Amino acid sequence: xxxxxxxxxxxxxxxxxxxxxxxxxxxxxxxxxxxxxxxxxxxxxxxxxxxxxxxxxxxxxxxxxxxxxxxxxxxxxxxxxxxxxxxxxxxxxxxxxxxxxxxxxxx
Amino acid sequence: xxxxxxxxxxxxxxxxxxxxxxxxxxxxxxxxxxxxxxxxxxxxxxxxxxxxxxxxxxxxxxxxxxxxxxxxxxxxxxxxxxxxxxxxxxxxxxxxxxxxxxxxxxx
DNA sequence: ATCCATACCTAGTAACGCTAGGCATCGTAT
DNA sequence: ATACGATGCCTAGCGTTACTAGGTATGGAT
Numbered sequence: 001x002x003x004x005x006x007x008x009x010x011x012x013x014x015x016x017x018x019x020x021x022x023x024x025x026x027x028x029x030x031x032x033x034x035x036x037x038x039x040x041x042x043x044x045x046x047x048x049x050x051x052x053x054x055x056x057x058x059x060x061x062x063x064x065x066x067x068x069x070x071x072x073x074x075x076x077x078x079x080x081x082x083x084x085x086x087x088x089x090x091x092x093x094x095x096x097x098x099x100x101x102x103x104x105x106x107x
Numbered sequence: 108x109x110x111x112x113x114x115x116x117x118x119x120x121x122x123x124x125x126x127x128x129x130x131x132x133x134x135x136x137x138x139x140x141x142x143x144x145x146x147x148x149x150x151x152x153x154x155x156x157x158x159x160x161x162x163x164x165x166x167x168x169x170x171x172x173x174x175x176x177x178x179x180x181x182x183x184x185x186x187x188x189x190x191x192x193x194x195x196x197x198x199x200x201x202x203x204x205x206x207x208x209x210x211x212x213x214x
Numbered sequence: 215a216t217c218c219a220t221a222c223c224t225a226g227t228a229a230c231g232c233t234a235g236g237c238a239t240c241g242t243a244t
Numbered sequence: 245a246t247a248c249g250a251t252g253c254c255t256a257g258c259g260t261t262a263c264t265a266g267g268t269a270t271g272g273a274t
Contacts (some may be wrong), residue, residue: 001198001201001202001205002115002143002198003115003200003262003263004114004115004152004229004230004261004262005114005115005116005198005199005202006173006202006227006261006262007111007112007114007115007230007231007259007260007261007262008110008111008112008113008114008261009108009112009206010261010262011108011179011203012206012212013206013209013210016209016210016212017128017209019179024221024222025221025222026219026220026221026222032209035208035209036208036209037155037205037208038207039201039202039204040205040209042263043262043263043264044221044222044223045224045262045263045264045265045266046261046262046263048222048223048224049223049224049261049262049263050261052223053260054233068220068270068271069270069271070220070221070222070223070269070270070271071221071222071270072220072222073221073222079138079175086138089210089211089212091108091112091140092112092206092210092212093212093213093254093270094108094146095108095109095112095113095146095205096206096212096214097214098108098143098144098147099116099120099199099203100214101142101143101144101146102123102124102139102142102143102147103119103123103125103196103199104121104123104196105119105196105199105200106200107200107203107204107207110231110232111260111261112228113231114229114230114260114261114262115230117230131252131253131271132252132253133250133251133252136241136253138228149231149232150231150232150233151252151253151254152232152233152234152235152254152255153230153231153232153254154230154241155253155254156230156232156254156255157230163217167218171221175239175240175251176239176240177238177239177240177251177252177253178221178239178252178253179251179252179253180253181250209221
């Protein structure tokens with residue numbers, strides 16, 4: 001999976017992964033890897049700054065949780081986050097259909 | 108269409124548009140706009156540097172053509188360009204399936 | 215004791231597509 | 245005649261992004 005492809009799509013992935021149940025950064029990485037069957041195996045240096053960016057943008061809220069002696073920062077979608085996720089999914093669909101129409105590639 | 112989404116996918120679009128019949132930059136822009144039903148309406152500042160990059164990479168060859176008093180630079184795929192296009196299409200499919208699997212979005 | 219998994223963070227980097235400007239020709243409408 | 249839009253090319257610099265590479269720390273297993 002060429003990493004340059006990910007640019008502009010990461011927010012959609014993160015919001016989708018956090019949609020149903022909140023999670024902390026480490027689990028976000030795991031979920032992405034599992035749900036994509038290994039396709040998205042993203043480094044921490046990608047995930048943590050992105051989560052911070054989404055929180056600054058008001059799409060996520062975080063709170064610190066103590067668990068088995070380790071501190072975790074759990075993220076959840078705000079109302080704006082849910083709206084943004086819907087918009088991102090629609091934007092993705094337009095984009096993907098465009099690529100398919102132009103290139104004849106399949107999804 | 109969020110422009111940031113395009114990053115990493117432009118090469119695929121350009122190679123696909125030039126696959127069957129060579130064209131010059133201006134026509135590439137037109138074809139992208141038409142085939143995507145207006146979704147990809149890309150500025151010259153995106154297209155021309157990208158074509159130069161692909162030529163430097165050995166995926167395209169160009170030659171200057173005189174037409175109705177205007178000079179045009181026509182681009183065509185090299186053998187390496189055709190191979191790269193096939194690889195890009197496969198890469199796109201993996202990527203798209205990953206996004207769909209993670210987000211539940213549709214193409 | 216050592217190592218790996220867990221769990222967080224950030225400064226700096228490379229690559230990308232885009233903005234904004236430039237130059238030139240042709241056809242058409244004023 | 246001339247102004248303007250469409251055609252047709254180019255590039256320096258910009259903003260955003262995901263990543264590299266480094267750091268800190270705890271818990272469990274060997």
